[in-house]
Amino acid sequence: MLSGPSGVGKSTVVTEVRRTHPEIWVSVSATTRRPRPGETHGRNYFFVDHAEFAAMVERGDLLEYAEFAGNFYGTPRGPVLERLEAGTPVLLEIELQGARQIRASLPEALLVFLAPPSWDELVRRLVGRGTEAADVIARRLETAQVELAAESEFDATVVNASVEGAAADLVSLMGLSASDQR
């Protein structure tokens, strides 16, 4: 499982892993948020309404779930367990709020924290194009400070100095050869 602070580049690293290691299965989350242009049901997310999401919660069908800005995101349990039973390498990309639930729901998972190369680099990414209000950015940096401290809860850390390097480190932690491109 890969997690880490907002803005650290989790999805970019996962995209690189997909590219270099298509044999790794990446979990698809269920969400109540509306699809964005170009997003496909079943590939980017399983787009469900709140009633369907509530039914999944009630049945215990989710390995983890969390709410962000009124939308719910969760990891369906069934597809993950099927792949693990079949011996397929599985990668979960999960926001920090949900990551701590994985330790309980999937105790055999290796919890990997994606860290920025430096605090300054994370600030640069979170400040972005500088088009946002100063108080929004200040709050984002305060949040990042706490998110970085969560590293101590993880089994391993990968530093995102380069996307290629971080993807290779992650693959190596999964016990796969970094050059393995079946």
Added chain:
Amino acid sequence: MLSGPSGVGKSTVVTEVRRTHPEIWVSVSATTRRPRPGETHGRNYFFVDHAEFAAMVERGDLLEYAEFAGNFYGTPRGPVLERLEAGTPVLLEIELQGARQIRASLPEALLVFLAPPSWDELVRRLVGRGTEAADVIARRLETAQVELAAESEFDATVVNASVEGAAADLVSLMGLSASDQR
């Protein structure tokens, strides 16, 4: 531990438990949000800045923590364990996002879900005075639908039909006499 959907009346029930059972110790959360008028440090919350909160996360000093609207809330581990070791009955009031962490961090805890007497009653509470935008209220109701489904993750349910009744039920679940007023 008491949790439940937003608007279900958790803090009102806990206040009633405090009034009728002063021998029960109620945990005080740490938070990065600013104090509101009338709130006292150490009684309502431990008000800390993001650096202090991050240090608590890093040291593993929190039984659970979660973020809401840019503010962090967490339950300091030390005071809870001290009371438990001393044999003092302990009550934790925790938002749903943090509640699931308690099962892992405090496995002996009894997780109690505070439920509204009916969906209509929860709607009435969430709609409130009707002064808010329709889309805000619609989103709140959608969120409540998922929050209610979380009941299945809990050890017991208390229905908040009346504050006095819910407080008595909770005290009874804690193994204390409802009429116990030392």
